[in-house]
Amino acid sequence: MKLFSGNISLLLLIILVLVLSCVEDKVSTPLDNLPPETDIFISTQDTLNYTQSIQHIYWDGRDLDGFVTGFYYSWIENPQPADWIFTTKQSMIFPLKITGEDTIYLFQVKAVDDEGLEDPSPAKQFFPIRNSPPRLKWVLASLIPDTTFTVVTFIWEVSDLDGDSTIHYFEYTLDDDTLSWKKIPGYLRSITLNADSGLAEGEHSFTIRAVDIAGAKSELLRMPENPGDTWYVKEPRGRFLLIDDFENESSTVGYPDAYYKGMMERVVVSQGENYDYWNIEELFPASNEQFIETMNLFDYVIWYTDISRETDEHFITAQVAVPQFLNRAPREGGKIIYSTMFDQNFGTQGNPLGFTPVSALSEGSYRCFPGNIYNPDTLFYSAFPNISVLPLLKVSEFFVGVKALIPKTTAVPIYRFQNPSPPNDTPLFIIIGRNDNSGLYDFVFSATPLHQLKANNNLDEFFDIILNEIF
Numbered sequence: 001m002k003l004f005s006g007n008i009s010l011l012l013l014i015i016l017v018l019v020l021s022c023v024e025d026k027v028s029t030p031l032d033n034l035p036p037e038t039d040i041f042i043s044t045q046d047t048l049n050y051t052q053s054i055q056h057i058y059w060d061g062r063d064l065d066g067f068v069t070g071f072y073y074s075w076i077e078n079p080q081p082a083d084w085i086f087t088t089k090q091s092m093i094f095p096l097k098i099t100g101e102d103t104i105y106l107f108q109v110k111a112v113d114d115e116g117l118e119d120p121s122p123a124k125q126f127f128p129i130r131n132s133p134p135r136l137k138w139v140l141a142s143l144i145p146d147t148t149f150t151v152v153t154f155i156w157e158v159s160d161l162d163g164d165s166t167i168h169y170f171e172y173t174l175d176d177d178t179l180s181w182k183k184i185p186g187y188l189r190s191i192t193l194n195a196d197s198g199l200a201e202g203e204h205s206f207t208i209r210a211v212d213i214a215g216a217k218s219e220l221l222r223m224p225e226n227p228g229d230t231w232y233v234k235e236p237r238g239r240f241l242l243i244d245d246f247e248n249e250s251s252t253v254g255y256p257d258a259y260y261k262g263m264m265e266r267v268v269v270s271q272g273e274n275y276d277y278w279n280i281e282e283l284f285p286a287s288n289e290q291f292i293e294t295m296n297l298f299d300y301v302i303w304y305t306d307i308s309r310e311t312d313e314h315f316i317t318a319q320v321a322v323p324q325f326l327n328r329a330p331r332e333g334g335k336i337i338y339s340t341m342f343d344q345n346f347g348t349q350g351n352p353l354g355f356t357p358v359s360a361l362s363e364g365s366y367r368c369f370p371g372n373i374y375n376p377d378t379l380f381y382s383a384f385p386n387i388s389v390l391p392l393l394k395v396s397e398f399f400v401g402v403k404a405l406i407p408k409t410t411a412v413p414i415y416r417f418q419n420p421s422p423p424n425d426t427p428l429f430i431i432i433g434r435n436d437n438s439g440l441y442d443f444v445f446s447a448t449p450l451h452q453l454k455a456n457n458n459l460d461e462f463f464d465i466i467l468n469e470i471f
Contacts (some may be wrong), residue, residue, distance in 0.1 A: 002443070010109075013143065018211055019165040020161050027301040031065070032116075033065060033066070033113070033115050033117055033121055034063070034064050034065045034066075034386075035113070035117045035120055036062060036063040036064075036066075036068050036111035036112065036113045036117065036118075036119050036139075037061065037062055037063075037111065037119055038059060038061045038071070038109055038110050038111040038119045038122060038123040038125055039059060039060070039061070040057065040059045040107070040123045040124075040125045041057075041058040041060070042057070042058070042060065042125060042394075043452075044380045047131050049226075052095075053236065054090075054093065054095055054096070054162065054163060055093070055094045055096060055127055055172070056091065056093045056094075056159075057091065057092060057094060057125075058090060058091040058291060059071065059090055059091070059109045060184050060450050061074075061111025062110070062111075062316065062407060062446075063114070063308040065185040065224055066113045066114045066115060067113065067114050067115060068107075068112070068113055068114075068137050069084070069088070069112055069114050070086055070087060070088045070109045070111075070112050071087055071089075071109050071110065071111050071112065071183065072084035072085065072086055072109070072110050072118065072122075072409055073085055073092075073107065073110075074107075074109075074220060075094075075105055075106065075107060075108075076106075076108075077106050078203050078315075079108065082410035084110075085111075087377070093446055094107075096127065096129050097213075098129060098131045098162055098166060098184060098212070098213060098214040098409070102128065102129070102130050102131070103128075103129045103131075104127070104128045105127045105128075105129060106124060106125075106127075106131070106316070107124070107125050107126075107127060108122040108123065108124050109122055109123050110122035110123070110241055110295055113400050114188075118327075124385060126372065131162060131212065131214040131216050132160060132161035132162050132209035132216070133160075133212065133216040133217060133218055133219075134159070134167055134212050134216070134217075135158065135159050135160070135168050135210075135216040135218055135219075135352055136156055136157070136192045136208065136209065136218045136219070136221040137156065138155070138156055138157075138221065138223065138225075139155040139156060139223070140156055140285075141155055141286045141287075142154050142155040142156065142190075142223065142284075143223075143283070144223060144224075144231050144233070144283070144286070145236060145282060145283045146231055146232060146243065147232045147233075147384055148231060148233055148234075148276075149233070149235075149236060149276070149294050149297055150194055150195040150200070150233055150234075150236070150297065151192065151193070151194045151199070151290050151291035151293040151294045151297065151432075152191045152192070152193055152197045152199065152206075152225060152231075152233075152286075152290060153190060153191070153193075153285065153286040153287040153289060153314070154190060154191055154193075154206055154208070154286070155189060155190040155286050155287065156189060156190070156208065157189070157297070158189070158210050158218070160210075160212060162212065164398070166212045166214070166257075167186040167187075167210055167211075167212055167213075168186050168211050168213045168215050169183050169184065169185060169186045169211055170183070170184050170185075170188065170208055170209065170210050170211070170214055171183055171209050171211060172184065172191065172206065172207060172208040172209075173185075173206075173207050174193075174198050174199075174204055174205065174206060174207075175204055175205055176205055176207060176222075177237075178207075179363075181253050184470070186210070186211075188284075190286075190287060191208075192287065192289045192290055192293060193206070193210060195235075196291060199233050200233065201233060201234060202232070202233060202385065203221065203231070203233075204230055204231060204233050205222060205224065205229070205230050205231070205412050206222070206223045207220050207221065207222045207223075207270055208220075208221050209221065209310070212452065220292075221436050233293055233324060234373065236274075236276055236297045236298060237274040237275070237276055238268075238273050238274030238275050238276065238298075238426075239273060239299040239300055240250060240263070240264065240268050240273060240274070240275035240276070240298060240299070240300045240301075240302070240467075241275065241276050241278060241294075241295065241297070241298040241299055241300070241301045241302070242260055242262070242264055242275055242276070242277045242278065242425070243278050243280060243301060243302065243303040243304070244256075244257055244277065244278065244279040244280065244281060244343065245280050245281060245303060245304060245305035245306075245314055246281070246304055246305055246306050247281055247297045247306055248306070251397075252397065252398065253306070253449070253452070254396055254397045254449070254451050254452045256304055256449070256451045256456070259454065259459075260302065260304060260451060261277065262451075262458070263385075263460055265466045266460055266469070267460055267463050268467065271402055276298070278294070280314060282399040284313060284314065284317075288317055288320050288321065291317050291321050292320070292321045292324050292325065295321055295325045295334065296324075296325060296328055296331075296332065296334070298334065298381065299332075299334050299335065300334065300335050300467065300471060301325065301334060301335070301336045301337070302337045302338070302339075302463075303318070303336060303337070303338050303339070303355055304338075304339045304340075304450065304451065305339070305340045306341065307340075307341055307342070307343055308340045308341065308342050308343065308346065309343045309346065310343075310346060310352050311448065312453025313333065318355070319340070319352065319354070320426070320438075321357045322336060322338070322355050322356075322443075323355050326435055326442055326443065327435070327437055327438075332438075333437075333440070333441070333442060334433055334442070335372060335440075335442040335461075335471040336442070336443055336444070337443050337446070337450075337466060337467075338356070338443070338444070339446040339448075339451070340446070340447065340452040341401060341402060341403075341447065341448065341449060342361060342401075342403050344365065344401060346361065346403070356371050356409050356433065356443065356445050356456045357407055357410070357411035357432065357434075357445050358405050358406065358407060358408065358411075358442055358445060358447075359406045359407060359408045359409075360406040360433070361403040361404070361405065361406065361447070362403050362404035362406070364400045364403075364426060365400070365402055365403050365404075366400075366401075366402045366404070366417060366419060366427060367399075367400045367401075367402075368398065368400070368402060368417065368448070368452075369394045369395060369397050369398055369421070369457065370394075370395050370396060370397060370422075370455060371394055371395060372394065372395040372399060372417065372418065372419075373392060373395075373400060373418040374392070374394070374395075374418070374429065374453055375415065375416050375418055375426070375432070376389075376390035376392070376414065376415060376418070377412075377413035377414060377416050377428070378416065379412060379413050380412055380413060380414050380432075381422070383412040383441075384412075384470065387465060387469050387470065388461075388465050388469060390414070390415075390461075390462060390465060391458040391459075391460060391461040391462060392455065392456065392458075393415065393453040393454075393455075393456060393458070394435035394453065394456045395452060395453060395455060396452050396453065396454045396455040399448070399449060399452055400448060402417070402427075402429060403447055403450050404417075404427030404428055404447070405428045405429060405430075405431055405445070405447050407431045407433075408433065410433065410434040410436065411432065411433045411434065412431060412433075412434070412441070413430075413431055413444045414430040414431055414432055414444070415428075415429055415430040416428050416429065417448075428465075429446065429447050429448045430444070430446045430447070430448065430450075431444075432444045432445075432470070433445060434464075441470060442471070450462075
């Protein structure tokens with residue numbers, strides 16, 4: 001028994017030595033860390049077809065004995081350590097700068113594992129970039145009529161498959177003169193030309209093209225669009241501008257165009273002056289700048305319209321254009337007669353009449369029948385003691401919905417309506433405003449259609465006093 005027990009102890013000792021020997025060998029001789037591997041999803045040994053400069057690239061990595069913690073990428077062909085950029089993303093969008101018509105970029109990416117070991121053979125892919133030329137088209141509002149004054153605005157849209165930021169500049173020329181291109185910045189999307197830009201009396205055309213950072217040019221964009229067509233530019237004939245903003249010309253509304261043109265002949269032309277007629281109902285200017293600069297070609301404006309609504313494009317433009325016309329510098333401010341009526345819901349929001357001599361409108365409205373009387377306000381003579389006597393005016397055509405004016409403190413009443421119906425009041429319909437900057441009376445505002453006050457055949461006298469004595 002003792003011999004058997006000793007043999008067992010010896011066997012156990014041998015087994016223990018062998019086990020410890022195996023453990024010691026495993027700890028002292030670990031396996032080397034394997035580097036990760038990297039793939040680009042779009043990957044080929046061949047060069048890809050030419051493509052656009054905005055690239056969305058995807059990549060991935062794997063590690064057989066650990067895990068991938070991130071990636072280093074570079075667009076440098078032989079990158080130095082500082083040229084590699086770290087990211088944990090597996091896709092990114094790259095805007096590739098275009099330096100010429102065709103450019104080939106090399107993209108490299110390598111994974112890094114949890115022990116900081118990098119892929120020694122980064123995934124690579126060449127990206128050939130072919131520059132796309134810009135594309136131009138007109139904004140609809142930029143279409144121009146057959147005739148303009150010596151101010152015109154052109155508005156365009158531009159796009160580039162390589163990104164709109166690649167638009168470097170625009171070149172334009174007048175009258176198809178492709179030898180005299182003028183350069184303007186690439187961030188512009190409109191241009192306003194005037195007499196200083198070369199717009200003189202006569203036939204003209206306008207051509208523009210876009211140029212990107214690689215020098216590629218868009219196709220030519222021309223106005224008028226048909227080759228050989230032109231538009232006519234007319235220089236102002238005088239200091240007076242008649243703006244037709246009236247939608248209809250009929251007996252019901254008293255033929256406004258016919259009256260105003262005739263009045264200008266009798267009151268303005270007869271005094272040795274001249275005037276120009278501008279129908280903004282036919283085609284409204286492309287921009288506020290064009291409208292303002294056109295008004296500024298003149299010293300006196302007579303602007304007649306039918307119904308003013310707060311959302312009306314023409315009235316919105318008036319809110320901007322009229323103050324700039326009245327307060328322009330260094331030239332003396334202009335002077336204006338503005339005749340309109342108001343929609344029944346006008347003035348429910350904001351202060352749309354802030355640019356006028358009007359503080360507010362009456363809540364109710366009035367009907368005016370043929371033969372109804374407009375009397376001069378006595379306060380008018382207090383402000384203008386040396387002015388000729390204003391004529392008594394009578395309504396010539398029926399109109400309805402007239403709102404009375406509550407003037408600003410600096411405004412002077414001109415005409416009140418003698419209301420024959422209860423409450424038989426005398427609402428104020430026509431006033432003249434004084435400019436806070438110049439101190440001059442320069443803005444006649446009428447909430448009634450002036451051309452429908454000619455039943456006494458003496459309406460010209462009113463315009464003669466305003467245009468030739470006060471203004």
